[in-house]
Amino acid sequence: MSNGRTSGESARPATRIVRGATRVRAANGKASGADGLGARDLAVSALFSVLIDKRPFDDSFAKAAASRDLASRDRAFARLVATAVLRNRGSLQAVLNTYIAKPLPEHLGRLELILLAASAQLLLLKTPPHAAISLAVDQCRNDRLGRRFANLANAVLRRVSESGHGRFASLDNVALTFPNWLLDKWSRVYGAARARQIARACLAEPPLDLTVKSDVKGWAERLGGIALPSGSVRCSGVGRIEDLEGYGDGAWWVQDAAAALPVKLFGDVSGLSAVDLCAAPGGKTAQLAHGGARIVAVDKSAGRLARLSENLKRLRLSADVAVADAQSFQNGSEFDLVLLDAPCTATGTIRRHPDILYLKRAEDVAALADLQKRLLDHASSLVKPGGTLVYCTCSLEPEEGEDQVSAFLTRHADFRRQPVQLDDTVVPLLWRTEDGDLRTLPSYLSELPEGMRGLDGFYAAALVKAHC
Structure with a gap:
């Protein structure tokens, strides 16, 4: 797997993934959200669809989520993990490479995606280390091709948890994650400095924007957001959209x-x-x-x-x-x-x-x-x-x-x-x-x-x- 950069220009990956890897499952054979394993399984499956099968994320995530009996908060966490990996894959992979001494063999199952998802939890989402690491190890053990790397995953992720934050903070995530063709093109069109500004903005988690039928300022106050001069209401950290005031009444739509x-x-x-x-x-x-x-x-x-x-x-x-x-x-x-x-x-x-x-x-x-x-x-x-x-x-x-x-x-x-x-x-x-x-x-x-x-x-x- 590459980090989105053109062939021959990406850092040497620590692992490789082959098609035919089995889906990560809980011990009883069914994805379970009770202990967090189901949410991580969903995140890894969505990442596999994007990074390996080259399928759009939203459709892949919705399809994978529909086949799992997960609470809404578990689905939201899975989405957060997966998108955090997509926005920071280059830097996350570079950190992992630091702690893997030599290239690994082929037929790794979903090991790389499991490591990326766990690293995102440790370095970006402030997940308690014991949860992120132990569940990643469980994912490896439940993967037919990846189970032999469970001990390696445990060791690598412990090192990521202990000393990976400084390494992650020192990296240029724009250069490592953005494909070269796109960043180079933006530099030609908008200038190098502005291209970097655009790219950094693209890698940030976006807020939620709403178009309201009327009373922009009033709805901004009700929803704890702000009224933009353009007429939209902007919110952050609101949870499930369907639970927001005004959704059922048709007072606004997401845009x-x-x-x-x-x-x-x-x-x-x-x-x-x-x-x-x-x-x-x-x-x-x-x-x-x-x-x-x-x-x-x-x-x-x-x-x-x-x-x-x-x-x-x-x-x-x-x-x-x-x-x-x-x-x-x-x-x-x-x-x-x-x-x-x-x-x-x-x-x-x-x-x-x-x-x-x-x-x-x-x-x-x-x-x-x-x-x-x-x-x-x-x-x-x-x-x-x-x-x-x-x-x-x-x-x-x-x-x-x-x-x-x-x-x-x-x-x-x-x-x-x-x-x-x-x-x-x-x-x-x-x-x-x-x-x-x-x-x-x-x-x-x-x-x-x-x-x-x-x-x-x-x-x-x-x-x-x-x-x-």
Whole structure:
């Protein structure tokens, strides 16, 4: 396993993992949350899905959690452990390498993932050493291929607990964890210093942002959070989302503060016809519906649209839904408003989805930019004369943002760019490109208290179609 860096550039790994490793199980053969073993099993299984099978974390975690009878707090702990490893894998591996004297043989089962998960507990999550170490040893013993390394795991983790904190603190986690291609690219685009700031922000645990229907300050007080100038409510350390006041009443929905901005580029949407292409998970659809637009939500996944509809029902909002490919969607109408939140590399959301560090490759940028071009060209055909197309991506790559829109305007002389019209308190000048488009970076909002900083990286442009 590599640490996300390109081949030949990562530090020598202490261990190797092979496919076919058995799932870690409790002694009775069933994952159990009573003693914490089930939670650690879930964390390791999710890490295996991302780092070995190259599958998205959220889907893998949900599937693995559904097959286990765990309390919500155990699932939350498992998620915390797994994401801590993904955000700090390079440094955690370097610490482990310090205490492993020589390379280990092949056929190790899930030993490396068990060690990484336990090290994250010891060095980052303040788990009592006896719990983290003993349960990691139990995991090794319950793994068919890893059981012969149980004593090694015990010895290594004890040394990590005793003297690993200083070693961990001395390491450059950005350089060790970030893939070289992405950090180098950001350095070229944003400058080396800013690229480092962005990367550090991406590796921090993000707060919870909510879009509320009304009374932003009031809800911030109720939930113990803060009201952001952009209109979102930001909270930290809130526990289960479903348990928060207002959830059952549909008073708000989860949406990163940056993700809530593109819809605001439309201005007043009341009474206007709108289509949200690539609509799932539905935060922007909810914004348009709450604003009074007559909206059609389009997505090619029936399952994702079903979840979108369930969320709209909770929010007491309505929208028509259409299962269709956004590249070819037609319903015989043109719309006042067309929103295209296009598929992208999502490099602006690493803080919320650290698996992106291990799943995306440099070649994905060009492939997705080509898809975005096709989507934009089709989306333009759905806009009424005088209507507005808002194009956005949660990518930090210019090919998926600024360059994409510039090329679109060259191809479509009947469209013009409309610079951001929002007040500077909502979208500061720093968040705007020279052409007046929206561009947020994860390193923004650094002036807020620790645990409340940052936002997703987004690009958005409003494009108005000529009347004739």
